[in-house]
Amino acid sequence: MGEQYNHAAVEDKWTKYWAKNPINVNDGKKPKYYCLDMFPYPSGNGLHVGHWRGYVISDVWSRYKLMKGHYLIHPMGWDAFGLPAENYAIKMGIHPAVSTAENIKNIKRQINQIAAIYDWDMEVNTTDPGFYKWTQWIFVQMFKKGLAYEKEMPINWCPSCKTGLANEEVVSGKCERCGADVTKKDLKQWMLKITAYADRLLDDLDKLDWPEKVKKMQTEWIGRSYGAEVDFKIDGRDEAITVYTTRPDTLYGATFMVLAPEHKLSPTLATDETRAAVEQYITDSANKSNVDRLQNKEKTGVFTGSYAINPMNGAKIPIWLSDYVLADYGTGAIMCVPAHDDRDFEFAKKFDIPIVQVIAKDGKEIENMEEAYTEASGLMINSGDWNGMESSELKVKAPHIIEEKGFGHAKKNYKLRDWVFSRQRYWGEPIPIVHCPKCGAVPVPEEELPLTLPDVEKYEPTGTGESPLAAIEEWVNCKCPVCGEAAKRETNTMPQWAGSSWYFLRYVDNKNDKELVDKAKAHEYLPVDMYIGGVEHAVLHLLYSRFYTKFLYDIGVVDFEEPFKKLFNQGMVTGKNGVKMSKSMGNVVSPDDLVRDYGCDSLRMYELFVGPPELDSEWDDRGIDGVNRFLNRFWNLVMENKDKDVAETEELKTIRSQLVDTITKRLESFSLNTVVSGFMEFSNTLSKLSAKGGVDKETLKTFARLLAPFAPHIAEEIYEILGGEGSVFASGWPEADAAALVVNTKEIAVQINGKMRATIKIDVNADKDTVISAAKEAAGKWLTDNIVKEIYVPGKIVNIVCK
RNA sequence: GCCGGCAUGUCGGAAUUGGCAGACGAGACAGACUCAAAAUCUGUUAUCCGCAAGGGUGUGUGGGUUCAAGUCCCACUGCCGGCACCA
Numbered sequence A: 001m002g003e004q005y006n007h008a009a010v011e012d013k014w015t016k017y018w019a020k021n022p023i024n025v026n027d028g029k030k031p032k033y034y035c036l037d038m039f040p041y042p043s044g045n046g047l048h049v050g051h052w053r054g055y056v057i058s059d060v061w062s063r064y065k066l067m068k069g070h071y072l073i074h075p076m077g078w079d080a081f082g083l084p085a086e087n088y089a090i091k092m093g094i095h096p097a098v099s100t101a102e103n104i105k106n107i108k109r110q111i112n113q114i115a116a117i118y119d120w121d122m123e124v125n126t127t128d129p130g131f132y133k134w135t136q137w138i139f140v141q142m143f144k145k146g147l148a149y150e151k152e153m154p155i156n157w158c159p160s161c162k163t164g165l166a167n168e169e170v171v172s173g174k175c176e177r178c179g180a181d182v183t184k185k186d187l188k189q190w191m192l193k194i195t196a197y198a199d200r201l202l203d204d205l206d207k208l209d210w211p212e213k214v215k216k217m218q219t220e221w222i223g224r225s226y227g228a229e230v231d232f233k234i235d236g237r238d239e240a241i242t243v244y245t246t247r248p249d250t251l252y253g254a255t256f257m258v259l260a261p262e263h264k265l266s267p268t269l270a271t272d273e274t275r276a277a278v279e280q281y282i283t284d285s286a287n288k289s290n291v292d293r294l295q296n297k298e299k300t301g302v303f304t305g306s307y308a309i310n311p312m313n314g315a316k317i318p319i320w321l322s323d324y325v326l327a328d329y330g331t332g333a334i335m336c337v338p339a340h341d342d343r344d345f346e347f348a349k350k351f352d353i354p355i356v357q358v359i360a361k362d363g364k365e366i367e368n369m370e371e372a373y374t375e376a377s378g379l380m381i382n383s384g385d386w387n388g389m390e391s392s393e394l395k396v397k398a399p400h401i402i403e404e405k406g407f408g409h410a411k412k413n414y415k416l417r418d419w420v421f422s423r424q425r426y427w428g429e430p431i432p433i434v435h436c437p438k439c440g441a442v443p444v445p446e447e448e449l450p451l452t453l454p455d456v457e458k459y460e461p462t463g464t465g466e467s468p469l470a471a472i473e474e475w476v477n478c479k480c481p482v483c484g485e486a487a488k489r490e491t492n493t494m495p496q497w498a499g500s501s502w503y504f505l506r507y508v509d510n511k512n513d514k515e516l517v518d519k520a521k522a523h524e525y526l527p528v529d530m531y532i533g534g535v536e537h538a539v540l541h542l543l544y545s546r547f548y549t550k551f552l553y554d555i556g557v558v559d560f561e562e563p564f565k566k567l568f569n570q571g572m573v574t575g576k577n578g579v580k581m582s583k584s585m586g587n588v589v590s591p592d593d594l595v596r597d598y599g600c601d602s603l604r605m606y607e608l609f610v611g612p613p614e615l616d617s618e619w620d621d622r623g624i625d626g627v628n629r630f631l632n633r634f635w636n637l638v639m640e641n642k643d644k645d646v647a648e649t650e651e652l653k654t655i656r657s658q659l660v661d662t663i664t665k666r667l668e669s670f671s672l673n674t675v676v677s678g679f680m681e682f683s684n685t686l687s688k689l690s691a692k693g694g695v696d697k698e699t700l701k702t703f704a705r706l707l708a709p710f711a712p713h714i715a716e717e718i719y720e721i722l723g724g725e726g727s728v729f730a731s732g733w734p735e736a737d738a739a740a741l742v743v744n745t746k747e748i749a750v751q752i753n754g755k756m757r758a759t760i761k762i763d764v765n766a767d768k769d770t771v772i773s774a775a776k777e778a779a780g781k782w783l784t785d786n787i788v789k790e791i792y793v794p795g796k797i798v799n800i801v802c803k
Numbered sequence B: 001g002c003c004g005g006c007a008u009g010u011c012g013g014a015a016u017u018g019g020c021a022g023a024c025g026a027g028a029c030a031g032a033c034u035c036a037a038a039a040u041c042u043g044u045u046a047u048c049c050g051c052a053a054g055g056g057u058g059u060g061u062g063g064g065u066u067c068a069a070g071u072c073c074c075a076c077u078g079c080c081g082g083c084a085c086c087a
Helices: A007-020 A049-067 A082-092 A098-114 A129-146 A194-207 A212-222 A246-253 A275-287 A290-295 A342-351 A391-405 A502-511 A520-527 A538-555 A589-600 A600-609 A619-643 A652-669 A672-693 A697-707 A710-723 A768-778
Strands: A032-037 A071-072 A148-158 A163-165 A183-192 A225-232 A240-245 A256-259 A303-310 A316-321 A333-338 A408-413 A433-437 A440-443 A476-480 A486-489 A528-534 A562-571 A745-752 A755-763 A787-793 A797-802
Touching: A007 A600, A007 A710, A032 A049, A032 A520, A049 A071, A049 A528, A049 A562, A049 A589, A049 A600, A082 A098, A098 A589, A129 A440, A129 A502, A129 A538, A194 A212, A212 A538, A212 A562, A225 A246, A225 A391, A240 A246, A240 A256, A240 A333, A240 A408, A246 A391, A275 A303, A275 A316, A333 A342, A391 A408, A433 A528, A440 A652, A502 A520, A502 A538, A502 A787, A538 A562, A589 A600, A589 A619, A600 A619, A600 A672, A600 A710, A619 A672, A619 A710, A652 A672, A652 A697, A672 A697, A697 A710, A755 A768, A768 A787, A768 A797
Parallel strands: A032 A071, A032 A528, A256 A316, A528 A562, A745 A797
Antiparallel strands: A148 A163, A148 A183, A225 A240, A225 A303, A225 A408, A256 A333, A303 A316, A433 A440, A433 A486, A476 A486, A745 A755, A787 A797
């Protein structure tokens, strides 16, 4: 037997070789393949084995594409703005730029241990002024197109972080980052009008090769619905309350209305008798945090004392206030049809409001209604001239009827809301806007970008809602770019999402200071062919990136509308019992020691072998011994056979082709865990053949080539030992010999009455009678004289049914 | 509550999509090598009955379709993730 495999020496040798002889080169002829990882936030904790897994998956896929003859775009960068660096600065007094740079250094070291073929010439960092110049530039373009606007609105306020939060950052009423209960605060906020793109964001999902799950989540997040806006006159006043409804067909059944307490008409509806109660209810709702409002399932409400007129039948219906109506969806007011809506039904029952059924169930009116009838099908009743119409048809026609009658119109609505884009924080891109007393909000001229983030003494949020930047007078005070008069800079910064919404465009032209990206380069290398990352970004990051790309398409920066053609979500790696790896749980496994003890190749393969890549997997350190033993066994197999000059037999040729076929199929279907087990199986088979007579070099070489994307170092070494020319990655992806894959004999199972009783060897081309009689012979003792049925599925199975 | 996903040996997980359940690996047990241990190699390892040959049972639960069900259908249970009164 040859020398033992020394992973440290071999891995070091090939790391140096690749540095001198790059394997991913653009000769201008190869088709490009852009494989992108979701870039990391450079946390001080470094990477754990879960982060590693995503990068290994993308590297295996990239190397496979490389061997298939592509030029790879496989870049890496840093999403480095954000709260943790700032909080660390507050705690330790270290500038975020300093701690971030340190963290990047450490994580880059860890990423290099993976031996992924990232092109570091393409590296980007969202905190680099040369990068955020363009993040700011995009904002200015959006401002010019009216997509960035200021709005005074009640925003979510985290009293602990002392900062505003986007709706998306509030998780069940609590701050996404610190877990504190979120309250509300009125602040002037920069907003991005993502809702202007709602239809395109929804409709274009069809074009994407993404997991259905993610598409569905985005669809629901956008939440498009079709209905009508209807005006209800307030009794005794000239004003009307406009409501949005998806069920205009049930208009005759509207027996009351409910307004959100925040609705601007709410305070005006109170009468002398109800004023105290109404004002109390409005105050209470305003003070309630989102948590209380959500936890209290029991509906609350107060009658205003005012009435509205149902425009269809002229009925006087009471107007109520309740916090189950949301101020910021639809019009903040609803018409209530208790007979056909669960929530309205519950409310009507509780407050004893009449219930009028307008759609017949099974052709009849329901006696003693106990729950709302929510089906949109059935004939209309109690509905004047609509009686007898089919409700599902009326639902479509009603908006037009209403429009003709002049008290409403058809309307589309979305759950998607505009994006709150300002943060009262230091560590983010300054929003490039100047507030001039005369000219209003004016963008910083493009030639003055980047508007760099100044140094501050104190990073703490001010607690008043202002950013720490507000304290730097010489930065805040400036001249208006339009009129030249004294003006003040915007002091809010952008959210972390700003940079990550477009970074993938910058990789291919990361040093360009004239344009965000050169058009020719963007056309040549983009869009991204494969995007790999965690499912936690299914909605926000992926939706924002799609929005940005569509906007940049509209202003002619790029010539494609969707950034990511294919998406793969890898599962999480958890600790024992599926517990998420976290510092506080003390179950974080660092890859560093494993790389040192077992080598990069072993860890790469174990990251894949631990479970199906798309599912969560429990990490168990002991499992890595299995793949490590496999690599050593394969090494020993090569050592045994390298000088033997074994002739290629038919059997070996068949095994070789099966190996290529199996690995390629599993790899193509992203079943990376079974690729690894496939390697083990074939290695075991070859070991047995080696003991008998030996294994030919061509087979071992093919094995090494297939192994290369997974365990690149050992594959290179073995390929070289076996006399391969140059890098194994230049050898192309092996092809299976179709002729050798054809098998003539096969062992199949024989079932009697569905129970497996024997196996027989058959000629795959044998006819049914031949196979059946062979089966009868093999399983004769189970047969009776009364044979009911004989089934032969060619090449698969025999089943004989007898009584 | 709604929408997804999952459920297979002691453990992680396979099963060509309806065709021999438990591949591959971990762990455990036994043996070889060794003064000894580690490493390595060989074997056993779902479960029940049986000395054995052999047979029965078995993929969360209950039913169904089928020659044949881990896989399809119906009902249910448990766990994980997402959304949370969206009119």
